[in-house]
Amino acid sequence: MQQESLSLEEFQEKFVSEEACVEYLFRIRWPEGYGCPRCGHGRYYFHRTRHLYECKACRYQVSLTAGTIFHGTRTPLRKWFWMIFLMARPKSGLSMLSLQRMLKIKSYKTVWLMGHKIRKAMGDRDAPYKLAGLVEMDDSYFGGSKPGKEGRGALGKAKVIVSVEDRGRKAGFAKMSQVDSMNGSNIGRVAGDHLTHESKVKTDGWAAYRSALREQKVEHEYVVVGSGKEAPKLLPWVHTMLANIKGNIRGIHRGVSHKHLQRYLDEFCYRFNRRFWEDQLFGRVLCACTNTRTVSYSELKA
Numbered sequence: 533m534q535q536e537s538l539s540l541e542e543f544q545e546k547f548v549s550e551e552a553c554v555e556y557l558f559r560i561r562w563p564e565g566y567g568c569p570r571c572g573h574g575r576y577y578f579h580r581t582r583h584l585y586e587c588k589a590c591r592y593q594v595s596l597t598a599g600t601i602f603h604g605t606r607t608p609l610r611k612w613f614w615m616i617f618l619m620a621r622p623k624s625g626l627s628m629l630s631l632q633r634m635l636k637i638k639s640y641k642t643v644w645l646m647g648h649k650i651r652k653a654m655g656d657r658d659a660p661y662k663l664a665g666l667v668e669m670d671d672s673y674f675g676g677s678k679p680g681k682e683g684r685g686a687l688g689k690a691k692v693i694v695s696v697e698d699r700g701r702k703a704g705f706a707k708m709s710q711v712d713s714m715n716g717s718n719i720g721r722v723a724g725d726h727l728t729h730e731s732k733v734k735t736d737g738w739a740a741y742r743s744a745l746r747e748q749k750v751e752h753e754y755v756v757v758g759s760g761k762e763a764p765k766l767l768p769w770v771h772t773m774l775a776n777i778k779g780n781i782r783g784i785h786r787g788v789s790h791k792h793l794q795r796y797l798d799e800f801c802y803r804f805n806r807r808f809w810e811d812q813l814f815g816r817v818l819c820a821c822t823n824t825r826t827v828s829y830s831e832l833k834a
């Protein structure tokens with residue numbers, strides 16, 4: 533999906549008003565021009581405050597924002613567009629609190645919800661993609677340092693399986709999956725969801741990988757590492773990604789609760805997977821935001 537490149541200045545000029553954002557969304561929704569979903573008539577009345585288009589022939593009303601993350605929002609589209617633009621910037625490193633201040637959004641709850649709706653759209657966009665070729669796979673543990681066991685048996689930490697395509701001198705696409713515990717059945721499920729039958733997986737020598745990947749009929753190579761220090765050499769891309777996202781979560785978000793971690797992982801992978809199309813990211817994320825079943829505050833808090 534090709535999208536136009538937008539610099540900060542071009543973005544500012546293009547989305548100078550709420551009307552400009554409404555028109556842009558209209559063109560994404562109805563690229564061929566408006567047609568009444570009920571009778572096909574091409575002329576409408578526009579109800580500005582509710583973003584509703586009413587058919588001049590049959591009076592059927594259709595919302596511009598139905599089926600998008602903007603549905604039912606009281607925040608102007610312009611602020612949403614800015615938020616998407618800023619979150620789509622690679623390495624932007626903005627916390628929700630700084631976004632709230634920059635965009636002058638009254639409540640933290642609103643900006644927090646907006647952030648998660650955008651993250652969910654990013655995750656939904658990447659969900660159907662599979663990893664192919666040689667794939668590095670490893671598990672990692674997120675969360676504050678609690679005394680006690682480290683690594684695979686650690687208590688109170690979020691457990692994440694990281695898979696990255698190893699294309700030699702560069703990494704391909706990546707996925708990160710939070711699991712409730714590190715065991716063979718979760719490894720098998722993640723492999724089944726994310727890999728193609730042509731993938732070949734590289735891991736350390738932990739027995740759970742061997743049995744789970746054999747069961748999934750995935751080709752597998754593993755190296756038994758003597759100490760934790762050797763692992764980054766064996767699985768370099770996994771470890772580079774982990775260092776980046778952990779630094780990001782610690783430094784910018786000041787930690788993330790386990791409950792919402794998956795969406796931060798999705799946001800990180802979404803940007804990573806498109807790091808060669810940085811200038812197009814606003815258009816791409818916006819498209820993702822218009823094609824998703826969104827999530828409500830009560831669903832997030834449940």
Ligand SMILES: [Zn+2]
Pocket residue numbers: 568569570571572573587588589590591592
């Ligand atoms: Zn009609």
